[in-house]
Amino acid sequence: MKRTRMAEKGQRSLSFTAYAVTILFTVFSLIPVLWMVSSAFKSDKDIDAYPPKWIPQIPQSIRVTLDYSGLEPMEQADYEKDAMEATWFPWMKNIRENIGEVRITGIRDGKKIFQAYTESSSFRAGQPSIVPSTLFTDRLMDRKLPMIREKKLSTFTWYGDGGSDVSDGKGVAESALSSRFADFYGSSEIIQGKIATIEEKQAWTRMFDSFIAVNKIAMNAAGPLGFMKYFINSAIVTLSSVAIQLFLGGLAGYTLAHLIANKKWQFFWIMFFLATIMIPDISLLLPLYLLMKDLHLVNSLWAIILPHSAWGIIIFLFKGFFEQISKELLQAARVDGATEFRTFLQIVVPLSVPIFAAVSVLTFIPVWNEFVWPLVVNNLPQYWTFTVALNDLQNQSNVQQNMIMASSFISMIPLLVIFVFAQKYIEKGVAFSGVKG
Amino acid sequence: MKKKIRLSAASMLLLTVALTTAACGGNNGNGNGNASPSTNTAPENNAAASDSESPSASAQEDAVEIVVWDKPSADAADKAFKEEAFAAFEAKYPNIKVTHVEQTKEKEREQFMTAVAGGEQPDLYKNPYPDMESYIAQGIAADITDLWNGFEGKDGYLPSSLNAATVDGKIYGVPNDMYVTGLLYNKQMFADAGLDPAASLKDWDSFGAAAQKMTDASKGTYGYAILGMDWADWFFEYYVWQAGGDLTEKQPDGTAKLTFTSDATIKALQYYKDLKFKYKATQKNVVQSLDDNQKDFYTGRAASMIAGSDWIGGLVAKGMDLNNIGFSALPAGPSGKAPSQVGGSYWILNPKSSPEKQQAAFTYATYMTSKEYLQSVLQYNKDNGMFPNLLSVRTDVAVTDYVDGLPAEVVSGVQAAAKDTHLEYFLKARLSPYIVKPIQEALLNEKADLKSVLQTAQDLAQKEVVDKYNEEVKK
């Protein structure tokens, strides 16, 4: 009786501490992750706001009605050009504002003649080529209109004479942003239509535009398959590296655990493999590059994959796990006349799924995140991995903080999936290697 | 038993190490054997190539192939324009075949250096001024004096544009572009504080007071974005010039002399410290990156910063109002002067390329900096609403002809700043870390004793860099 009560007492304080510490740590460690996620949805301006803001603001939808009544009739293309000027120019002037979309409606004598629509992801992706500065001229749009059409940055719907009637609007909305748009239309001689109304609404669907913008910019950079290409490269590199490590590391680990009886030799080989983790990788950059050049592997995925075949910790983990497999079992197989390789494949491997899973995950992350070596050894974009491409993306002038956060968020997803599916295998794998006291 | 194993463990490790070193000795020979032919083969190959090329080139005008690292990235706004220019070049010089290679925007130096080390240096490469000194010293940049002197169009270039590529009268680079630095300020913020820019930017004291006035913690604004990160020496040198000195002196015999503890340097550093602690006119995060400084400026947080004349376009693209930008030479220091720094980039040739390739690369570089091409760039910029570089390496290209819509003050500010210019301090590439340290100490520690931190830095730089450098020069 006494004993159990004592145990319970200790148990209670232990449980309390356990929960308190665990919750504290997980909450603290989540702050950067949460900040990253919330920033991905924020406008660039809000990211550096002080005091810090956690809740992203909903982007604004600006709806402008331009009246062409009383003006000389124009061609459809001229209206389109005017609509694009009315969209892209004032937006560029207010590039730091949280604008989610701009709609321009053209009316003539009370009838709708066209509607133009641009969302912020298109604006971000197109801005460097469409409106690289605030030096606006009418001639500029002549050159840019074909680009807008070709890349489908804005949509333009023409109603002509068949447009519906438009009721009188409510004038210009009372907000700083709307009045700045109104000022621009008022002062600019480029835009022909007269402002009838400017409305502002919240457009919550545009909160995801930093994600869409990253994707559009990537497509700009690398063509429709481009970003997929990087993903495919990364997948090839990561999977091959993991496969090579599993195969070579598994064989070597098995040999160390079961086939070398001489303690001194065993120790020698362990040190031979383990000592390599003490070499600063970054200092091998140049010799390794020269080696790859001699092997004619520069600018190929092999150049990234092959060096991963040598990572000391792996063999150590395999050895730890394989030592748990009973020698009698292996002996029995040998007695049956199985070759050592068949013993390994048919008896050892099936028993060792957990350690293979554990090693896969442990190596997956560093290979996936590797940056400097792939960049140095492969300078042609078709051999870039996802990480290299992502870093390159971050250096582009139209990529904002929120897009960097969005791209980081996206790059977490493959790892997240792996973790969710593999967690229990890792635990089992380590459980085995770990028993060894 | 256990002890024995442990002992053997230690001895095995030693054995490994011994083996490693022994193998190293063994491999040493191998390595030598391997490396020397490979280093020899590179030029030999080239020589062989040129042997086979030169007769035929003269006879049949066979194509010379050169590699240039200048491919625009796929998202570059002027990609189509560049590609047209590449095609135009090949049409004009059908016997030169140019392979354009793209470089990433990060770790460029690592990429270039590994390529050089791997014997894959491009025939033509564009690099900024500060790297020239060391590339020339290492023999990475080819001596193009003869090519240059035999080049008809050389007079079209601004004579001063060659300065940073000239060592002992020899020329090592074709000037590609230039910028001049000055003080960029936010006109609105000056006006809001009731300040007249001209008066405020007169000298150190007036600028300090003005910057202080524009610093308002409640609004998050401050007067001057100071550069205190590991490039701090870049802008700090200007203040030393303003105080009438420089960080180093090149002696007539080519050796270097450090002047970290000169009056001018101490005064300049004291002013830096004052801006931070006395006027409290800088950002608190003085070690923030140059990008962050720019961001503070275009978001209206910082009222002024030092900038290159070629940055204005980037700031405007990020949302800075063009009409709100002022550009002026820096406030004058105790010497009454405020020279601007000129920088830019050069095309450098691979010294190991065959003479034919060098000639072809030179032709390409001069084509890409020809009057016609630079004018077409300016016209392209103008047509596309892009902000031009306001300074040209050529005397026969008038940038002002292409600047419709630009505020006249900015254009004249840049031109005024370009009148009195200065090159960066001698041996910068090697001395930079030594001078950055005292600057950062002055900015981070209010109690720092400037004279002694500068003395420490100078002693260290003298011992670790300058003594060795001077020894090599005297050899």
Added chain:
Amino acid sequence: MSIPGVNNRMTRITNIRWMPVLFLLPSVLCYLLFKYYPLLSMVRVSFFRYSIVNPPGEFIGLANYTEFLTSSTFWQAVSNTFVFFALYLGLTFWIPIVQALLLSDIRKANAFFRFMYQLPTIMPAVAGVLVWKWMYNPDFGLLNYWLHFFGLGPYMWLNDLNITKLAIVLPAVFAGNGISLLLYYSAIKSIPTEILEAAKVDGASPWRRMWTMLLPNIRFIIVIQFIAFMSGVLLAYDNIYVMTQGGPAGSTTVVSMLVVNTAFQQSRFGISGAMSLFMFFVIALLTVLQNKISAEKD
């Protein structure tokens, strides 16, 4: 190979003689090619005043070694490296062990907490550092904003030479332990329950059981982790580079950063190779020492 008396001795001998060689050969070749060969060429280069244009350049014997060994910049970097090592050891290494021990006691929502611990691990390292850099920003960062509610600060973080190193280590206290935690936790879970039951019957309190039963039983994994930790911390580069690039005033310049800068900014590959070799031997020495100490405890 001492396998208890079995028949079929002939087959066994052929298997055993050749199989280890065959099985090890591919790995050994890869290690020789991708680790030892580059290492050796680095060793060779370290005796030259390396010329990038005409490699290897002039043979200068041990001059590279004497140069960096007498350079105060180098020793400053060595001291920075070891201060970092001490900070990481004191502030971060033991944390996942404690977390795992405590987590093993949690019954409710255990899988949830394990998952939460993993989340920061899969965040791209660069993004993590960027966020922390922003949190430290003395002008508009989150940390000072929160601390001022407790009447603390403002701290200058990366702008205060006295605490820059601490500011670099601090993020690792809260994040980046996910994998270690998982390793420890799994090791704890694999301890046979009979041992624990026996201890319980003997009247050991839960706290006592934790320290006397659980902790010693995961020693193996702690040792592996320590070896990896040691080389990881002594060769740390990426996170410091992104956070401070070695500044301010050289206060966070570690040896590996000096190695990279000497090589790629000054193209002095010889001396850079010599310095990395120095680090290799330092870590090897520490590993031997550590091996000795942990063997003595056995």
